[in-house]
Amino acid sequence: xxxxxxxxxxxxxxxxxxxxxxxxxxxxxxxxxxxxxxxxxxxxxxxxxxxxxxxxxxxxxxxxxxxxxxxxxxxxxxxxxxxxx
Amino acid sequence: xxxxxxxxxxxxxxxxxxxxxxxxxxxxxxxxxxxxxxxxxxxxxxxxxxxxxxxxxxxxxxxxxxxxxxxxxxxxxxxxxxxxxxxxxxxxxxxxxxxxxxxxxxxxxxxxxxxxxxxxxxxxxxxxxxxxxxxxxxxxxxxxxxxxxxxxxxxxxxxxxxx
Numbered sequence: 001x002x003x004x005x006x007x008x009x010x011x012x013x014x015x016x017x018x019x020x021x022x023x024x025x026x027x028x029x030x031x032x033x034x035x036x037x038x039x040x041x042x043x044x045x046x047x048x049x050x051x052x053x054x055x056x057x058x059x060x061x062x063x064x065x066x067x068x069x070x071x072x073x074x075x076x077x078x079x080x081x082x083x084x085x
Numbered sequence: 086x087x088x089x090x091x092x093x094x095x096x097x098x099x100x101x102x103x104x105x106x107x108x109x110x111x112x113x114x115x116x117x118x119x120x121x122x123x124x125x126x127x128x129x130x131x132x133x134x135x136x137x138x139x140x141x142x143x144x145x146x147x148x149x150x151x152x153x154x155x156x157x158x159x160x161x162x163x164x165x166x167x168x169x170x171x172x173x174x175x176x177x178x179x180x181x182x183x184x185x186x187x188x189x190x191x192x193x194x195x196x197x198x199x200x201x202x203x204x205x206x207x208x209x210x211x212x213x214x215x216x217x218x219x220x221x222x223x224x225x226x227x228x229x230x231x232x233x234x235x236x237x238x239x240x241x242x243x244x245x246x247x248x
Contacts, residue, residue, distance in 0.1 A: 068230060073237075
């Protein structure tokens with residue numbers, strides 16, 4: 001929202017043109033004139049498809065990690081047998 | 086076939102001896118990124134504080150302006166377009182109140198927007214930090230697995246030498 005939008009809102013509220021109203025209420029008009037209203041929209045990272053997909057990939061990897069750790073432990077006797085000939 | 090497997094496994098044994106430096110570098114980069122996020126979080130909090138203060142100052146200025154206009158009108162110090170003094174009539178007070186209320190509503194909306202923006206900004210940084218924490222966990226796990234694999238191979242090697 002811009003300062004023009006601020007004047008428009010006040011104009012609608014008082015039922016007359018902002019400049020006309022400002023003539024009878026100079027101090028209030030001066031403060032309102034300095035108001036800057038901004039409309040900011042910040043997107044949520046957590047709600048993004050990218051983030052959700054990365055978290056899902058992490059969970060898959062964690063599950064694989066447990067299996068791989070167990071396999072590594074089980075591999076020792078097998079390796080001894082193969083390398084020993 | 087068995088002989089081929091043996092060659093491959095001995096190559097694996099040799100390869101497993103290296104590779105630790107990569108995970109250390111990755112962890113250092115992740116740590117630096119997380120430190121940056123913590124700094125950004127502090128900056129975000131400081132900027133939000135400034136914004137909240139700015140809006141509070143505007144609200145106080147609006148209050149003071151309302152009072153100032155009443156005093157000016159009562160003293161006959163406000164003139165209309167034709168140069169005639171504006172009188173402090175009920176209509177004038179109602180009109181002032183409507184403009185003042187509109188100003189307060191705009192500021193209240195701004196405060197709500199600022200709070201929502203701040204919350205989302207903070208949550209985005211927290212989500213990014215959590216993602217880096219998960220990356221740390223995976224990197225550490227990968228490094229641990231490699232280390233464990235190396236130890237298993239050493240155990241195999243030792244048992245073969247003893248035999």
